[in-house]
Amino acid sequence: MAEELSNKGWLSKLKEGLKRTSNKITEGLESILVKKKLDKEMLEEIEDLLLSTDLGVPTTKSLIHVLEKNRFNQEVTSEEIKSFLAEEIAKSLSPYSSSLSIDKTFCPHVVLVVGVNGSGKTTTIGKLACFWRNQGKNIRLVAGDTFRAAAVEQLKVWGDRLNIPVETSKNGADPAGLAHEALQKSINAKDDLLMIDTAGRLHNKEDLMAELSKIIRVLKKLDPEAPHSSILVLDATIGQNALAQAETFKKIAGITGLIVTKLDGTAKGGVLVALAEKFQLPIHAIGVGEGIEDLKPFEPQAFANSLVDL
Ligand SMILES: Nc1nc2c(ncn2[C@@H]2O[C@H](COP(=O)(O)OP(=O)(O)O)[C@@H](O)[C@H]2O)c(=O)[nH]1
Ligand SMILES: [Mg+2]
Structure with a gap:
């Protein structure tokens, strides 16, 4: 990417x-x-x-x-x-530094997006969808944060704007059932990419863990290798607390890569370096604003230069 x-x-x-x-x-x-x-x-x-x-x-x-x-x-x-x-x-x-690329051998490439409420998951999904849509990919989104009506609406807005189907269910419905149904549709439609938004209620870790592992389990029934990417979205403004969140989600969802958001809203931008070194996970992209263009590639030299204003 x-x-x-x-x-x-x-x-x-x-x-x-x-x-x-x-x-x-x-x-x-x-x-x-x-x-x-x-x-x-x-x-x-x-x-x-x-x-x-x-x-x-x-x-x-x-x-x-x-x-x-x-x-x-x-x-x-x-x-x-x-x-x-x-x-x-x-x-x-x-x-x-590792771009997130869609693997054509998966049909679709399933991306699970996790992180606490407010970290920027839905926005980041919209930005990624826009980018891949412009590359001519067939995309489907899943509004897996079924407990917050606003979260479903927010994803729908992105979908409408980009002319991409968004799978939704009734408020409070089981997100795993929704994910399963969406993947089946996506397989039938021969989509390139299925991106699944999730809830991030970290105050009840057991529930969240059960919910995410159930989503992963039912996806595997249709495609044993799914999800092919599990991206953790982290908000840079929380600084060192991002490390604890990464630790938790690594246990819950087996993270394959990170996206760090809101680097524009903080003097704690150094946390990205701490995260990379501690977890040794690829950083796929960084968020530097709320707009659709504000998801940027993660390039170490450019990032480091910007961090010290060179
Ligand atoms: N400044 C800034 N705001 C962001 C960025 N990414 C997301 N946001 C904002 O953060 C808020 C929460 O984002 P949202 O995608 O709803 O988080 P979610 O609960 O994880 O889905 C929204 O107001 C977004 O516009 C970013 O990179 N920079
Ligand atoms: Mg959301």
Whole structure:
């Protein structure tokens, strides 16, 4: 999806989206680097600054360690520190850049989308559907968050806008039954892609776990390999809490990849780096706004540069 998701000006939009985090780093570094030679105190201040963007302890420690090894007692400018950080962060993220592509051997490729309420699942499904629709794919959506009428409506709006069928059921109906029916329809219609929206009531983990595993079980009755992708959508504004959510959903749904949203609304953009390193899962795309064009490819170097405003 990397090049395909790109659209004109996406780099500047990415930079703009990450402004809150990058401004924090820029302003922080400028105030730290008034003295020129990199000393212990400055290293500690840079460490605190990086932690405040939610890069997390392991990533921050290793960045500080490499910085100390290479530049200690040398004169440095904030631009040099930024280049150094961007380079190191891009290096550590490079294994996790992986576009989400539709596998033609599956008919349809089934994508289960999970995450807590409000993380951006439905919006992200709309954005992905738009993108693939423009590639000429036959898509079907499933409004699997059957308990929230507004959630069903929201998906229908996307479907109508994009002229894509949306499978729905009565309020409160069993989402697994709906998913099963939708997959059967999708197989019959020879769709390329079936995207299943789900509920994210994390306050009752047992119920959610039972619901998601039932959806997965009934899909497998029709296609033993389904779902072919299980994408966890995480809201970057919650910072380090995203790590705990990822841990929970990994257990519940066997996640195959991540999409991190709302990077435009937070100074905690570093959490993406912490997530990638901790879970070693591909990051398929990032959300930098509410609009349909605001799902961007995840490219480590571009991301790292934008994070430190280079
Ligand atoms: N700023 C911003 N808002 C987003 C992004 N992704 C989703 N949203 C907003 O977050 C809110 C919740 O999104 P929704 O898709 O309904 O979440 P869901 O409950 O997981 O399905 C909506 O108001 C979206 O417009 C993003 O990347 N940036
Ligand atoms: Mg939703």
